[in-house]
Amino acid sequence: MAVAADVRRYLRPEMMPHILCPGCGHGIVLQALLRAIGGLDLDPDRVAVVAGIGCSSRLAGYVDFCTLHATHGRAPAFATGLKLARPDLTVIVITGDGDGLAIGGNHLIHAARRNMGMLCLLFNNAIYGMTGGQVAPTTPQGSRATTAPWGNVEPPFDACRLMIAAGASFVARGLAYEPLTLEQLCVEGLRHQGFAFIEVLTDCPEFFGRYNRLGRGPEMLLAQKRNTAAVGPLLARKAILGGPPAQPGPALSTGVLHREARPEFAQVLRAHRKGTSA
Amino acid sequence: MGEPRLLPGNEACALGAIAAGCRFYAGYPITPSSEIAETMAEFLPDVGGIFVQMEDEIASLAACLGAALGGMQAMTATSGPGFSLMQEHIGFAAMAEIPCVIVDVMRGGPSTGLPTSPSQADVQQARWGTHGDHPIIVLAPASVREVYDLTLRAFAYAERFRTPVILLYDAVIGHLRERVELPDAVERVRRPRPHPGPYRPYAAPDGEVAPLAAFGDGWRFHVTGLAHDERGFPTQDPAVVAALQQRLQQKIEDHGDEVTQCEQVLMEDAEVAVVAFGIAARAAREAVRTARREGVRAGLLRPITLWPFPEEAVRAAAGRVRRLVVAEMNLGQMLHEVERAARGQVEITACLRADGEPVEPEEIMAPLAVPSWR
Numbered sequence: 001m002a003v004a005a006d007v008r009r010y011l012r013p014e015m016m017p018h019i020l021c022p023g024c025g026h027g028i029v030l031q032a033l034l035r036a037i038g039g040l041d042l043d044p045d046r047v048a049v050v051a052g053i054g055c056s057s058r059l060a061g062y063v064d065f066c067t068l069h070a071t072h073g074r075a076p077a078f079a080t081g082l083k084l085a086r087p088d089l090t091v092i093v094i095t096g097d098g099d100g101l102a103i104g105g106n107h108l109i110h111a112a113r114r115n116m117g118m119l120c121l122l123f124n125n126a127i128y129g130m131t132g133g134q135v136a137p138t139t140p141q142g143s144r145a146t147t148a149p150w151g152n153v154e155p156p157f158d159a160c161r162l163m164i165a166a167g168a169s170f171v172a173r174g175l176a177y178e179p180l181t182l183e184q185l186c187v188e189g190l191r192h193q194g195f196a197f198i199e200v201l202t203d204c205p206e207f208f209g210r211y212n213r214l215g216r217g218p219e220m221l222l223a224q225k226r227n228t229a230a231v232g233p234l235l236a237r238k239a240i241l242g243g244p245p246a247q248p249g250p251a252l253s254t255g256v257l258h259r260e261a262r263p264e265f266a267q268v269l270r271a272h273r274k275g276t277s278a
Numbered sequence: 279m280g281e282p283r284l285l286p287g288n289e290a291c292a293l294g295a296i297a298a299g300c301r302f303y304a305g306y307p308i309t310p311s312s313e314i315a316e317t318m319a320e321f322l323p324d325v326g327g328i329f330v331q332m333e334d335e336i337a338s339l340a341a342c343l344g345a346a347l348g349g350m351q352a353m354t355a356t357s358g359p360g361f362s363l364m365q366e367h368i369g370f371a372a373m374a375e376i377p378c379v380i381v382d383v384m385r386g387g388p389s390t391g392l393p394t395s396p397s398q399a400d401v402q403q404a405r406w407g408t409h410g411d412h413p414i415i416v417l418a419p420a421s422v423r424e425v426y427d428l429t430l431r432a433f434a435y436a437e438r439f440r441t442p443v444i445l446l447y448d449a450v451i452g453h454l455r456e457r458v459e460l461p462d463a464v465e466r467v468r469r470p471r472p473h474p475g476p477y478r479p480y481a482a483p484d485g486e487v488a489p490l491a492a493f494g495d496g497w498r499f500h501v502t503g504l505a506h507d508e509r510g511f512p513t514q515d516p517a518v519v520a521a522l523q524q525r526l527q528q529k530i531e532d533h534g535d536e537v538t539q540c541e542q543v544l545m546e547d548a549e550v551a552v553v554a555f556g557i558a559a560r561a562a563r564e565a566v567r568t569a570r571r572e573g574v575r576a577g578l579l580r581p582i583t584l585w586p587f588p589e590e591a592v593r594a595a596a597g598r599v600r601r602l603v604v605a606e607m608n609l610g611q612m613l614h615e616v617e618r619a620a621r622g623q624v625e626i627t628a629c630l631r632a633d634g635e636p637v638e639p640e641e642i643m644a645p646l647a648v649p650s651w652r
Contacts (some may be wrong), residue, residue: 014509015511045494046494048493050344061500065498066347068344068493068502069502070340071340071503077332077336077344078343080340081304081341081344082344083344084302084328084344085302086493086494107340269328
């Protein structure tokens, strides 16, 4: 397919083979992002991918842009400095649920609050994959992990609700199960002026799937379909702000959940001078 | 020279940074360093620079490194507790070879310690605070004017060696107002750009440090805190990793003569010498003067560069004098280095103080004036 050939030009063949496990959804998500970049015809020299630590963050090394594989949880802070220094760059943050919501939660909420001009793609597989399957702040209550052998006792974060509350001006949820929809969300996120956040539900058959008897990749992707519902922005907003916790419970909303026009921070700061206000 | 003015050390640091070409500052408020951030916030926008107050010190240095990869010269400033938080990214900067300047205005510790009192207790943290073997340069000014001058040098070294450089001084130097005449113009530090064509950001052609391209300027490359090859791609190949470790270490060690500076005061005929840096060296200078008046041939060795430590100068002095007195405001952090450098050649007396008060000339005078060898 012509589209697939397009995407391969963004990869670094010298970095192959990659580290992802068979059945892992991360590759599907990356391809959706690369198709979005191709569709928008972004100049690869002016695309920067900043990532933290974890399986998803390793993807930064595989793509032929300006890539920064930073420290655990700190990608939004690195990306903030880069975007402020170079507002001309398209800055994409790749993070995972442990990276972004546990160790990096502080940086994530503040990047959202400032409305830093970047697309943040949070790969949520509900577990720490790279370190062997420990419980994450997104692991559903009752699910098993190596550090929750009798089931997780902690309530999980809803990343999208968190980001809306923190001030992100574009918030969406996508699925590895729906790569074409995800691509469209990435296009909208890349076009957005300000902090665009997309939580992508992806699967970890090797650890989360195995420990919780959820099957392999295909079964886990099909479960995404069963447990989610695509909704329009208005309904999603209502459901998210007033609804019960996402898990366990009713179907999780997908699609664009929140969008508002707010000045992008790098532009605000450049315009801001002594005696003036933004 | 400009007009004489009364300037506190922290302001001199900010002005030196701007003169050097620093156009990005990210920081988090902490006593006794906050005036640096406040001065940068006031003046950076006027020169087209960026000031941003981040959510913590971890993020502050992260933002600096992001900006440095975007081609800007970047600085942050903090004190002990914040310096502890920055260690993670000092290591990243050392490994990924990203130039940056970190100011640590030392206060009493450990932990929250003595927020408004001076200390010199971060000597070893500045060298070894982050995990793993890594290169570092640490400069220790002793006056307001020297804060300005060493800030300029810090940026020059950061760019030349692609390394984090730490400016280490204490609350007294930071808040002390002194009459200074700053130069009208100084040469701005420039970052070399790579040649067009294939780019290896971690190669060392002819033992030199490869230029660092800026993101967005046409060179696409990978930056990681993982051990990496010359292209910046992760590797676990023992030969490549060993070469990387060696190169990181050597790139500064090989230029020790250029980087390591140590002031020598009245050392020609000294029979006893004080080793002291920063604010303690000012008390030591006074003590040496008094000792001379009383007939003791005293001298002063003042490390201006703390790391790489001026081993040669200390060793040479240890071979000449009858006693070294190490005066510092901690419980003996530089003392270890002096003992190591002296190799048992000489009697070493420690004059240590870690109670939040600056060391007094009289305290240093006491061990100088005990001529046990007479």
